[in-house]
Amino acid sequence: MQLYNTLTRAKEPFTPAHEGRVNMYVCGITAYDYCHIGHARSAVVFDVLVRYLRSKDLEVRFARNFTDVDDKIIKRAQEEGLSSEAVSEKYIAAFYEDMDRLGILRADMEPRATRYIGEMLQLAQHLIDTGFAYATPSGDVYFRVRAFKPYGKLSGRNLEELQSGARVAPGEEKEDPLDFALWKAAKPGEPTWESPWGPGRPGWHLECSAMSEDLLGLPLDIHGGGQDLVFPHHENEIAQTEAATGKDFARFWVHNGFVQINSEKMSKSLNNFVTIRDIFGYCLPEVLRFFLVAAHYRSPLDYSTEALDEAEKGIRRIYAALAQMDDALAGTKWSANAAPAELLAELDGLEKDFDQSMEDDLNTAAALGHIFGMVRLAGRVMEDKALRKSQGGKAILERIRGGFARYAAILGVFGSEPARFLADLRDSRAARKGIESSKVDDLLAQRKQARQDKDFARSDAIRDELAAMGVEVKDTPVGAVWDVA
Ligand SMILES: [Zn+2]
Structure with a gap:
């Protein structure tokens, strides 16, 4: 099978590193809101990939994570007056509801970031020990981007280009604006864990490096996600994992394309987010x-x-x-x-x-x-x-x-x-046009009776009423069937 590899920008013959067994990791959702059409697309794309590989008698070990600690979750928790944990529980449950209806198979492993704090701390410490990361006096830990020479290889960006767009936010103690957070010192009101650098919480990128290596081993055969994750998330995952292990992180990087809404980019500011449940x-x-x-x-x-x-x-x-x-x-x-x-x-x-x-x-x-x-x-x-x-x-x-x-x-x-499908589809189309299926069935029963009674004026009147509702009736050997016109 040919698979497009973002890393090499080419289609390449796909074979797993271990014969017959595919290790696949896909970045999952940050659980702070209902899933939108973009999540649906990514879920379906990788679901089809898993299903197809399995149809070729490959054993696929598939991990997809849940990010359950993040700025957005913390913000939503404050808005909803809930704990961060309650927010992520709520939206993980909603994720399963939506994805089950969409026919997405459960992943074999569905790790949550908060259950991998120990592994993440170890990884951050190791990166500090080897000079790829540093802790600041206030207890943040940053990855030293310039220490990792191949940085930018996935997204094709070079450091000069990145440098021109990078800023150090007020209060950050970065050596270099390019550096990214592995660990963030605690702020009031946030979930925190103890660490060698004081209480804090992990940066977003760290979890995928820690969890994928622990669950699947390196190299991954396939690392996937939406195209929006190529930079910085996947670039940073590569930096963390390859700097720490000296091994290749993933052999194939597979990314699905964007979803536009009515030819516009979907964004919070345009307020054109379409959730999966809206569509259902x-x-x-x-x-x-x-x-x-x-x-x-x-x-x-x-x-x-x-x-x-x-x-x-x-x-x-x-x-x-x-x-x-x-x-x-x-x-x-x-x-x-x-x-x-x-x-x-x-x-x-x-x-x-x-x-x-x-x-x-x-x-x-x-x-x-x-x-x-x-x-x-x-x-x-x-x-x-x-x-x-x-x-x-x-x-x-x-x-x-x-x-x-x-x-x-x-x-x-x-x-x-x-x-069954055609009946459900008809009811769905009827509902969209405000046609009540039960009312149609009722009228058809009355029409049948009128015909049996030879009351043709009545049966014609019912037929006209149904036509006015936008219902098309066909008389078949097994009785009248109807559809939305
Ligand atoms: Zn990830």
Whole structure:
């Protein structure tokens, strides 16, 4: 498999350092608020990567942390009148709720920073002992950036460039504005731990270096996160770990692209943050997941409700085809005709294309395109009356339908029961338009009764009422079915 490595700025063949076993660490959330669409994207991207590697029979040991001590948590705790611990507990619980609905598998290891204070202190002390860090008289500890020669190798920034933008804040006792905090001396009202330099708390970057080495060992095969973490967070993680151990930290650095909102950068100041739960109020979780999977993970992704609507149409098409295939396959009489060779060859090609797309830097966008190709092929089989009822047609439909078990396991979409999904989707679209599903069902029952009573004026009036509500009714052999027009 080819994977783009931020460190080398190139796609490289990915193989783990130990055959058959992948050590993967992804930076998780700082637990001070509800997760937004950017978190959803990162979670889905690395979830698909883990699922795909596992589908190739690799044993993946996956760690994703929770930052549960941080300036933002402390600030939120003061605003909400809670302890920092209560704030992080609350938002970690919310994280699990959102991510479970999004179909994100739990990581194998989910360490929290506050449980790794001892390891972080050791790492900071070791960096001081080896000259890579220093303690200040007021009890802060800083990493001496200029002592670590390769600094900037991940982000491609050089020290002069960084120097021009760096400032020393009032009260900081840095030797050099480039230096970053490993440990921060206690301030009133903050959670603190004892340290050789007095009471304080860890800087943000230190935890990932301490936890990843402890849980997975070095080098990591894959270190991941959002593109916004490349600098300074990941650059600083590399400095800490490689200065302390003399070993390579991670072999592959994998970063997912940004999410924009209506073509603008998402930011607190623009007040255009969209939380995952906001989106779940609009569409089904699987629609959001499909929307995220439908883009290549490194491309910027533009979020808008129009884009979600498009994604919804796409996944609906797939599920409608799956439902049709299930119907077709429920038949019992099959003629002996074999499948046309050209259709089989086409299917071979599409299946191969799916795998090749996934192998090419996890190109889920292209992979989905090939899935749509298979669905179109199934459509052609089902539209051909003779083929549809033949052993050959059945074999093609079974093969396409069967393939979805694998696509669902890898992509985390298409795993729902089609009828169930389509019903949920219809209810979700109805709710968005203010249509009450129970009221529609009620009217349809009245219409059925009116027809049985041969009261056609009444049944027409009901049909008109439903049409005015934006409901489309189709009469089928199994009764009336409705959808949102
Ligand atoms: Zn990290």
